[in-house]
Amino acid sequence: MSTSKKLPKLFRKPLSSTQLQKKVLKKIYVKSEREFLNSKLERNQAGNYFLDPDKFDKAELKRLRSLAKSIKKNKGVLVGWKAGLLLLILLVILGFNLFLKDRIFEKTAERYLEQVFKAEVDLQEPQVKLFSGSVSFERLIIADAQQPLRNLAEIGASRLSIDTGRLLARKFIINELTCSEIRFHTERRRSGALESTEPEKKQPAASQAGNSGGLAEMGALGLQIGSESAQSLVESYKSSLQSPELIESVNQRYRESRQRWEARSATVDNRIQSVRTRSENVLGTDIDSIDSVSKARSYLEELQGLKVSVRSARREAEAAYEEFEHDTEYISRSRESIETAIDSDVEFLEEAVGSFTSDSLKVVTETAKPILRARFGSLFDYGERISRTHRQLKATSTQKKSKFEDGRRRGTLVHFPMREYPGFLLEHFEVSTGAAHDTGFSEFIVQNITGEQEVVGKPTSVSFSTAAEVQRVTSDLLIDSRADSEYLLQGTTDLELFPVEIAEGMGSISTESLKAQSDTELQVFIKPDLSGKGQANVSLYDMSFSFQNPSSEFERAVQDILGGVKSTDLNIDFEFSDGNISAISVESELDSLLSERISDYTRQRADEAAAQMETALYEYVDEELNSNEALSEDLRGLGRELRNDIQSAENLEQLLEQEQQRVEAEIRKIQNKVKDRAGDALQDLGGDLDLPGF
């Protein structure tokens, strides 16, 4: 019995021919070993193979054991213990994920929140997905510590999802951050007071140092480290900036200039004031009082002297101004250099934001050291030592890496289009308050919040909606700061069932006020230069006018018309630039309705007036026609008389003509007679004188 124990387990029991072949011989790959085993095998009565331990010496037994071991090793494809270890790890991970992870999160979160709010916290159906980076829950109820039968807040289905893959590339992408149906001060069925609240109140000091103090203390410690680190971080960046120092030096120069020019300016001002006073005195002299040539000359000289002084003061002021201009030329140059420095600082900070995480971690670590050492003593030193060792190992491994790296084997990198991601992106943010499909429900959704819209390729959209008892407001905004976008902001807002009351500016239509219900749709488009346009469509219904006492028929008519109008639509188009409305046009049904009705009214009134006027005209015309007839007749008589006179005149004229002709003829006659007599006399004279030719 004792020798049988020495045989390996594989050979303790007899094996059938098939078993021997399958379990043993098939797994022996060395011929000598197979021959060794075959030489030792025996068959029993049943025909099974077995090994007799008595026929093995010590060396053979050892060889058999090695053989059995190697046979066992040659079984299967997987390494048993390694596969088992892997399986165990997988099972632990699976078990943790399935059964523990969510519970641990639930309990931890509840405990932490209970310590924060000092009241019962109930986290329902939490779900943590480590690899996909999401945390969600169906409901979170936080009781009110002051009023245990009320809840401080009740939050519905909420979810936070982070792109963990992008975190490796230092990109913080929040896929989703939703918090729905937040309600405050809701009723509770049972008390939300914590059982441990009373003892904590009794022993505040103990609780600080004890159980509940742990987290609070860690929180306070974190705050202390955070605050001091932030200061260090800001200081570290501050020392790298150019602009603060430049601004300080420029400001110093400004101060010096200001001091110098304050004195100079006072001097020049005094001089001008003195000259002005003298001038006023001189010009105050009464010229009538000058009664001698000498006085006049003296006055003239005084004036000339004053003129010289004034000119001199002016020159002095001009010189001072010129000097001031020259001296302060640097101001514009300084501003330019400050702007350049600020630009380069901004660029630096933008770059620094990329390395902010690492820098801030470094600074936080450095600042935290003395605080942590004071708090944790030797424990911190041990931790630091481990950390240092880790860093050294890491550095060593990095150095060694080059040994194993295929340094000479470079290969060729083939580049494929890579999607760019911004440093920060919140893809979907949603908050809602109140219960869905109920009054008082408000919802606020923002998508694609980022500082790098060009990289994301999408604008930021904001959507807001709220519903009161009957009213509803819906608003959608698109903020697009991309270079090629036409509008920086596009927005649409819908207001439903809003009461309107207009009491001003309606006097022109003899109306005191207008009350109505309204639906409004407002669209606004704002360009990057803050100019833009907009459109508002307002539907008014259930309109009710309150009128003034009409002072005219027209006003009464307008009131009649408006009183019959119960609904109308207003279309308002407007444009604006630099924040001011530059153009506005309003079109409405009411306009056309009013103009149509007023047109009808005026047409009717005009017709009536026309008829009245026609009657009056006819009355007037009859009388006038009669007098006209009489006058006409008189005139005709006068005409006739005139014609008679004319005729008479004509006649006289003819007579006069004739007489004239006659007189003329007579005159000619007499003239001829005279001529003849003269000729004769001349002839006689010539003859008497014995003149030739006669």
Add this chain to the structure above:
Amino acid sequence: MITLLARFIAALNANSRPGEIGAAFACGVLLALIPFGNLLWFGLFIPFFFIKLHSGSLILTIVLFKLFIGLTDPLTDAAGLWILNQPALEPYFTQAVNTPLLPLTGFNNSLVAGGLLIGAGLWIPLFFLGRTAVGYYRTGIRDRIAASKLVKSFEKVPWLRKLSTAVRKSTALYQGWNG
């Protein structure tokens, strides 16, 4: 290195499956073809750790082939460029480049892609070649080598004696050494 060599020789002579050595040889060539220092290399190496491969043979193959693998780089590079420039595969490569962690495999390096392509293509032939070679060694060559005068004289060289001692420690099966 001596221990590694001893483990390899021991495996050749011990009752280990020829397939284990053949697979270790094929995997070793694959890992030697792929440049070290990327996620793909470790991604292949770690599963090999769980499979019954002869680790000594695997590491020895890697080390030995790494010494000369540079000679095959022009071919590997060409194969890598060929596969990476296949228009039909471009969408998949683009998707892979944009998938977290996958760029760390360096798959877009021609030597990595070519090494994987050639190594995977040669794996089955190399496996059978290795297995056959082990079988042939065990049946045909081993005894002759062990009995040769050369080996006997090598036994007298100190470092070779150290090697044979290491082999003996690794396996007690082979009875040929030292007569």
